[in-house]
Amino acid sequence: MLAARNVVSWLAARAAPAMQAGLRRGVAVSISARCQSTACRRHVVATLRRHLHSNTRSSVGTRVQSGVLANTAVRAAEFSSTTGAAMDASQRTIGVWLLGTTGLIFGAVVLGGVTRLTESGLSMVKWHPIKGMRPPVSEEEWIEEFECYKQYPEYKYSNGMSLEDFKRIFYMEYAHRMWGRLIGVAFAVPAIAFWLRGRIRQQYKPVVLAMGGLLGFQGVLGWIMVKSGLDYDPEGKHVPRVSHYRLAAHLGSAFLLYIVTLWTGLSHILPERTFKETPRALFKLKRYAHMVGGLVFITALSGAFVAGLDAGLLYNEFPLMGGRWVPSDLLALSPTWTNFFDNPTTVQFDHRILGVTTGLSVLALWAKARKLPLHGRARLAINAMLGMVSVQVSLGIATLLYFVPTPLAATHQAGSLTLLTFAVWFMHELRRLKLNKMPK
Ligand code: HEM
Numbered sequence: 001m002l003a004a005r006n007v008v009s010w011l012a013a014r015a016a017p018a019m020q021a022g023l024r025r026g027v028a029v030s031i032s033a034r035c036q037s038t039a040c041r042r043h044v045v046a047t048l049r050r051h052l053h054s055n056t057r058s059s060v061g062t063r064v065q066s067g068v069l070a071n072t073a074v075r076a077a078e079f080s081s082t083t084g085a086a087m088d089a090s091q092r093t094i095g096v097w098l099l100g101t102t103g104l105i106f107g108a109v110v111l112g113g114v115t116r117l118t119e120s121g122l123s124m125v126k127w128h129p130i131k132g133m134r135p136p137v138s139e140e141e142w143i144e145e146f147e148c149y150k151q152y153p154e155y156k157y158s159n160g161m162s163l164e165d166f167k168r169i170f171y172m173e174y175a176h177r178m179w180g181r182l183i184g185v186a187f188a189v190p191a192i193a194f195w196l197r198g199r200i201r202q203q204y205k206p207v208v209l210a211m212g213g214l215l216g217f218q219g220v221l222g223w224i225m226v227k228s229g230l231d232y233d234p235e236g237k238h239v240p241r242v243s244h245y246r247l248a249a250h251l252g253s254a255f256l257l258y259i260v261t262l263w264t265g266l267s268h269i270l271p272e273r274t275f276k277e278t279p280r281a282l283f284k285l286k287r288y289a290h291m292v293g294g295l296v297f298i299t300a301l302s303g304a305f306v307a308g309l310d311a312g313l314l315y316n317e318f319p320l321m322g323g324r325w326v327p328s329d330l331l332a333l334s335p336t337w338t339n340f341f342d343n344p345t346t347v348q349f350d351h352r353i354l355g356v357t358t359g360l361s362v363l364a365l366w367a368k369a370r371k372l373p374l375h376g377r378a379r380l381a382i383n384a385m386l387g388m389v390s391v392q393v394s395l396g397i398a399t400l401l402y403f404v405p406t407p408l409a410a411t412h413q414a415g416s417l418t419l420l421t422f423a424v425w426f427m428h429e430l431r432r433l434k435l436n437k438m439p440k
Contacts, residue, residue, distance in 0.1 A: 090199050091199075091201075091268050092268065092269055093199075094194060094199060094200065094204075094268045095265050095266070095267075095268030095269030096265075096269065097190045097194070097265075098261050098262075098264050098265030098268060099261075099262070099265035099266075099269065100186065101183065101186060101187050101211075101261050101265075102258060102261045102262045102265055104179070104182065104183045104186055105183060105254065105257060105258045105261060106258065106414075106417055106421075107179060108176070108179045108180060108183060108254065109251070109254050109255075109258070109413065109414075109417055110410060110413060110414045110417075111175060111176045111179050112176055112250075112251075112254070113307075113409070113410050113413040113414075114172070114406065114410050115172050115173055115175075115176045116247075116307065117404075117406040117409050117410060118169065118172055118406060119154075119169065120168075120169035120170075120172035120173045121173055121176075121226060121229065121242065122152065122154045122173075122226060122229045122230060122240060122242070123149060123154075123166065123169040123170045123172070123173045124170060124173045124174065124177065124226075125148050125149055125151070125152055125230055126148070127223045127226070129181075129219070132177065133178065133181065135170070135171070135174055136170075142163060142166075142167065143163070145166075145170070146163055146166050149166060149170075152230050152240075153229075153230070153240040154229070154240045157238070157239065157240055177222075180218070180219055180222065183215065184215055184216075184219070187211065187212065187215055188212065188215075191208055191211075191212065195208070204264060207260065207264050208264075210260065211257065211260055211261055211264075214253065214256065214257040214260070215257060217253060218250070218253055218254060218257060221246070221249055221250050221253055222250055224246060225242050225243065225246035225247055225249070225250045226242060228242045228243035228246050229241060229242035229243075239310075241308070241310070242308065243308070244304070244305050244307075244308025244309050244341075245308075245341070247304050247305075247307065247308035248301055248304035248305055248308060251300070251301070251304040252301050252304065255297060255300060255301075255417070255420065258417065258420070259297075259420065259424055262421060262424050262425075263424055263428060266424070266425065266428045267428070270377070270428070270429075272432065273375045273377065273378075273429070273432075278433055279372070279373075281368070281371075281372055282372055282373075282430075282433060283433055284368075285365075285368055285369055285372060285430065286427075286430040286433050288364075288365055288368065289365060289423075289426055289427050289430060290427060291361075292358070292361045292362055292365050292423065293420075293423040293424065293426075293427050295354070295357065295358050295361055296358055296416075296419055296420050296423050297420065298354060299351070299354040299355055299357075299358045299416075300416040300417075300420065302347070302350055302351045302354050303351055303355075303396075303412075303413075303416060305341065305347045305350075305351070306344075306347055306348055306351045307409075307413075309342075309344040309347055310344065310404075311344035311345070311347045311348040311351075312348065312399060312400055312403075312404040312409070313403060313404060314344055314345060314348060315327065315345065315348060315400075316400055316401055316402075316403055317400075317401070318352070318397045318400060318401060319352075321345070321348075321349065326349075327345050327349060329343070329345050330343075330345055330346055330349060331343075331346070332345070348400075351396075352396075355392075355393055355396050356393065358389060358393075359389050359390065359392075359393045362385055362386055362389040363386065363389075365382065365385070366382050366383070366385070366386040369382045374429075375429075377429055378426065378429035378430065381422055381425045381426035381429050382426050384422045384425075385419065385422040385423055385426055388415065388418055388419045388422050389419055391415060392412070392415040392416060392418075392419050395408065395411055395412040395415050396412055399412045
């Protein structure tokens, strides 16, 4: 039996390349013919699986008696392919879980956009992670909740909202918050289970922890954002709105979480493709793809400033603004730099420029990629990116021309995340190329 265990260690080391580090440490092993028995083979399989799942902590080395080696090696090949497949399946499950979480985050961003566009975001004036899960049920509870809301600027500005209208906006915000909690559970429960079973590979453990942290941070940031709207102009003389800085931070951190989850999910699910040849132009393409991906992100962030300042309700024409290429009040605020963040005209102007530049950059990326030896999946990703950026720019222009109707604006927001998805996918397809090894 001892000999059989040694065989197992050897097989495990052959089947999982990652275990080869352990092999070097060297414990002498010999194989006897006894390990050909059925019980022994069962033991071999079980132990091999254990080794593979524990993702290598082996410290066994080998000295194999040659007579039995050939016989066992055939079985080793069989075992390694089945257990290898089992391991792939478990990694794919992690990929499915992460991509599922990505889908939920996508839904939360769209729901958040609709909540803002229907002006529902300030209807819940308290934040209790646990107690807040239960909405008012009886008429008394609704009246009590409504009385609380009446203390805040949005109600004062509304000129007497009815209880029915309040219920409608309350449910909208409630759905957004509950969706956030759903993401928390859908992420955390499998994360703990996979972690405890040793399914999460060492290299991804910090990433999973970072995702959990970002998720919690996202909830806290959401409340900090809402709080800025509740504290805004206590007299209710101006349209109450949340701080556009906080809105941009909330959206930006959601996008960041989305990117990390999507990238990690794709890393678990997509089989790697190697490039037959890596001409210099392919390395350049990868660098350029990263720059375009960054530009999509920055354009989306600038969109959050447009949304936060209601800047889409000005200059509802395209491409001119007030009949001019450069509007007259572009730098109306002082000091000058504040215009880029606080002046709705400048913020919209910047977003237009960034949006159109993003569109042209994706077109250039696509044109470069066309001439290079990309594999089918990468080509699909870049084509999807080009198609989506055209849709996104058209949606942005339509949102502006039609004075920001909710369905169009919400679709424009979903479009930005879809475009980002294709950009991440394309970058992911090129990830194997190392920029620091650029050929001459
Ligand atoms: C690749 C290009 C673009 C991207 C990625 C993008 C992304 C975004 C994002 C993320 C928002 C915030 C939505 C929200 O928080 O509700 C937004 C808002 C907006 N965008 Fe774009 N955008 C692009 C191009 C354009 C273009 C070319 C225009 C018009 C010329 C435009 C007009 C608007 C307007 C008017 C809003 C405000 C909508 C609102 O108040 O909800 N966008 N954009």
